[in-house]
Amino acid sequence: MKKNTRIYVAGHKGLIGSAFMRFFKKNHYKNIIIKDRKDLDLTNKNDTFDFFHKVGPEVVILSAGKVGGIIQNRDFPADFISDNLSIQLNVFNAARKYNVKKIIFFASSCMYPRDTLQPMSESQLCTGHPEPTSIAYASAKYAGVQMCQAINRQSNSVSFIPVIPNSAYGPNDNFNLESSHVLSALIRRFHEAKKKHKSSVVLWGSGLPKREFVFSDDIVCACIKLLEVPLNEKDLPINIGVGSDISIKDLAEKISQIVGYSGKINWDRSKPDGAPRKLLDISKIKSMGWKEKTNLDVGIEILYKWYLGSLKNNK
Template identity: 35%
Template sequence: MRILLTGGSGMVGRNLQEHPAADKFEILAPRSQELDLLDRKAVSSYMEEKKPDLVIHAAGRVGGIQANMADPVGFLVDNSLMGIHVINEAYKAGVEKCINLASSCMYPRSATNPLSEDQILTGELEPTNEGYALAKITATRLSQYISKVDSTRKYVTLVPCNLYGKYDKFDPAHSHMIPAVIRKIHEAKMAGLSAVDIWGDGEARREFMFVADLASCVFKVIEQMRADVPLLMNVGLGKDHTINEYYRAVADVIGFQGEFEHDLTKPVGMRQKLIDSTRVGSVGWQAKTSLREGIEQTYQYFLKDVINE
């Protein structure tokens, strides 16, 4: 099977290519210099030339609260265009199977936790990442529409919880929470600081999954992409932790002995975002990496491949 993987140089894409199951497939992972996903004609030509059997859409402009708030236009426009171009051009080129990777930020800010797939588009989105969420909702709906109007197509959307792991971004201005916290606490330890700041009161809850577990889920779905596989599935752990608990877990791995100080003037986003992963259990998948194990592996990657760059 020939797979076109978008976002192959990103965290999810690189972990997909390094997964043992990747050896079973011919995976095309063009870099942006080879295929500009913002160029519809280029995407169309690539689909027609390469004729993939399946598309995995993992590309996207991503970042944490700071990045989303700084450039909501870019996050909305770029991610919307990428999703529409990849998914719709795959449809027009006759690609029968597609896995679209979405985001749990698509859920309404006031939705009851755990978040189930049928709650999407039932309420107001979280303002701090609304542009990105709208783009992901568009790609998700497009995938569903295609599967609805053409029974020969299976365009599945996976909605992972927050991710972290190898090949993550550790720049505090552009990264998600766990890699940002790893860098912050590592630098605090190296500088001999006695305290580290936490945005807000630290009681907001988040669900973070090691990215290699998402890769295993994607290949599990590919193996079982049959008529009864749900078209929309959350992919997560089924449990969450407070921001304070994540800081303490990272500090424990790194060996930071200082204190934590809360900056109550900073935004914290949604108070809780725990997804219901019951539906993905139908394909026989479950996340296996513990929080400590995932943080340890991510910190070792940071030490070896990030700070020595």
């Protein structure tokens, strides 16, 4: 991409969107378009179309959407499917009408069947039922992938690019215990336990499920690669991961050590685990010359440092 390309980052304050903002600033991109949620409701069709008409973006990074952990997905499934479908439909159709050249759409590994062969290749999508606790969110995201592919076929182009990152983490992650994902939640739990000198921490589930974690800045680099290399329809959608996973139990122990919490970790097996494993086959993205740069230990240390800084700034 040229440094003066008009790029709209939807969700610029979130985990992925803020990572794009860091990349664009570091690499001196000059024409980045952002809009706060309070000033632009992407679930509103008229507002979305008016915005695209006025600003005329050439590239769109669609990282906006309703996301959350197990509790949120379980308790508010209608909100998850409705909000995400609305955002996708409005942004995609506005992009078609106002001649956006390329879109990166963030789908989710939740779309994959709960019980399927590991690692999961893109061809395994829609070959079984997703994890029940996230089926509403997964259904919305899968609809988004299908919309991208349908638009590409109808326009005879590969301009709508759906990507499937595995569990992302990094600066500007969500640390709200009611809606956060596991890695950021564990950082907060252990940090607060250390500060309060708690002798033990109780965590949900068995600790046996495995997850693959990808640092947000590495996801951005993968997406930039996809915006720059020639793609065919058969290339899409495309997984973004690191090629290895870790059990939640081992992750908890790793984070407790990095945070400096030395108490006992107990597991409440009456609580849900979620999917047993979600490891992605990343053959496609690796064949294009991309590889992650941030290993898990370094990434957690970066995120914990950022979290400590955010606590100081919010005092």
